[in-house]
Amino acid sequence: MAADTLLPGNYLPSACPGIVVVHKSHPRIHGVLPVPEEEDVEAEFQWDPQSKVFTVVNATCYPCYTYLTFLGTDVRDRRGRQFEAGTTRSESGEEQPATTFVVVAAPLTAVRLGFVEVGPPADFFGIPLERLVEPGPPASGLPSLLPGPQEVPGFCFPLPASDGPYLCTQGVGGHLTHFFPESYYAIDLRCRNGTPVLSIADGIVKEVAESHKCGGIHAANLAAWNSVTVILDCGFIVDYLHTLPGSARFKAGDVVRQGQVLCESGDIGFAPEPHLHIELHDSNDADGPSLPLSFGHGRCAFVPVAGRWYSPDGEASPPPGTESVGLHEDLQLEPPPQRDFRDSRRSKTGRRTVRFGSFALKRKWTLARQSADCKPSSTRSSGDSAASEHTLQACPAEASGGECGREGLVCDGDAVRKSRPHSSGFFPGGSP
Incomplete structure (x- = not known):
């Protein structure tokens, strides 16, 4: 690599197989749509049962980020190609394939990630959208005991x-x-x-x-x-x-x-x-x-x-036989289409919304939605059960790292069924 060449985003895509980094956009996702300020958006994570596209919605006036993991299900891009799966390992050593999206959503945008067949044996884990704060000046907060100019040695x-x-x-x-x-x-x-x-x-x-x-x-x-x-x-x-x-x-x-x-x-x-x-x-x-x-x-x-x-x-110098570091193939494709968020939500069968559990992140994130209870929110009918909207609320037991023995709801095609007891931020159950 030339000395003056920088990888986009200052990270190496080949070092994170199974992770799709979407910073405001990505050439393989299904699109980035504007969300009108007057739009009433009740869930950050949405799945449309007709298009089967999973969407992250930032209805705020500031940039937000989230991490979202899909387990036991394929996620396909706008050309129908499967996003690469990586591996996750539990505390007990059990390994399974997974696909994780790192999403930074610009203000008032809906990021349509990929085509997902929601249903068993799919598991999901999502960190609620967190406001992205710009880093301060490099010298802010340096200890006063340093002699001379306030620079880090x-x-x-x-x-x-x-x-x-x-x-x-x-x-x-x-x-x-x-x-x-x-x-x-x-x-x-x-x-x-x-x-x-x-x-x-x-x-x-x-x-x-x-x-x-x-x-x-x-x-x-x-x-x-x-x-x-x-x-x-x-x-x-x-x-x-x-x-x-x-x-x-x-x-x-x-x-x-x-x-x-x-x-x-x-x-x-x-x-x-x-x-x-x-x-x-x-x-x-x-x-x-x-x-x-x-x-x-x-x-x-x-x-x-x-x-x-x-x-x-x-x-x-790189060790002998080391492959040169180049741009990831995802960065070579044309950008995703831009459409209107309201058009993407039009569906004869209506849309079903899923909100995933939260997790307390040690140091990096604050405990989210401590006051939310484990019961699903009320189901509001739009004249047909298939068109009803269901929201899965965060469980405070999960958020603190414990287990919850109560049942949740999971979308399965056009039906809504009860899941087995969930734990550690999953809907349905399972430990990371």
Whole structure:
């Protein structure tokens, strides 16, 4: 790759099989439609039983984002081709195919994602639309203890030279998981499971979380990562994510030195492949916006960019036999059609709306709809049972990570049937 070439979105599509990143649009989806301001939209996630197209509707006046996973069902693009499926792994180690959409919807737009045959054995998981906040200035929130200009210093590279070089699969502002303030300046580096993770500076271990074993592309895994967190002597806090369970060499309160092995990298949480995710914060605002992170010092400092290889000394040549990184085929197609949202909702049989469960995302998202109860909302008839609209409300037990033994509703063709008890944010049931 040429030195001046950047991958669109600063992420590597080949590193996230089964994930479709839709930032306002995508050439393979069914279309992006305007939503009139006067339109009364009651559900963010909609499925039309006639067209069988699944739609994310942002009826607000600000951009929003969501993560949505389809399990046990094909999702097809506007040309009838199946979107690539990836893999998700449960805490018990069970693997199954999945397709996940990362959607950023512009204000007052309906994003028509794909053709879905809703019904058994399909499972769905959706994170309610969250307002997308633009990252603040890079220097905001820097600790006052830093001498001279308020700039973040360069740090030791977090992976050993002996196992490198390492491919950066997502950089600053990456469209996969780095596009909101909390992780905007994070860096993802591809590395095999078990690669030693090194402390980038001297500090004290704040927290070790290594109880999870799940992995893959399920959106629920966004709340189930393993990590080691260190408060650095220079006034910052650094998070190392996706680490292997039981691999931590230190416990909270231990002193660590630059270059010491903290733990081992892995593929735990929302991890399409094994990699290390590292991000920096102000130690006085650990849950706030991330801060710029660079490795090396002075003129040798560098910030990894998606699609390029790195060692502790900076950008490096790819290993022999490594395929060149090119644009994803999805980026070569013509843009999706633009139509009117009201036209897309016209149906002889009416439309059926489904709202999926919510999940509390550790640090990144607030607990959604705590006051919603588990019962489906009232069914409103439009003269025919097939034209009735049904909404599945979020369950507070699910949102807190527990289980709910009550029944929900699931759309099955033109019928609405009861599902088995649901848990962990699914309609119908199933654990991520």
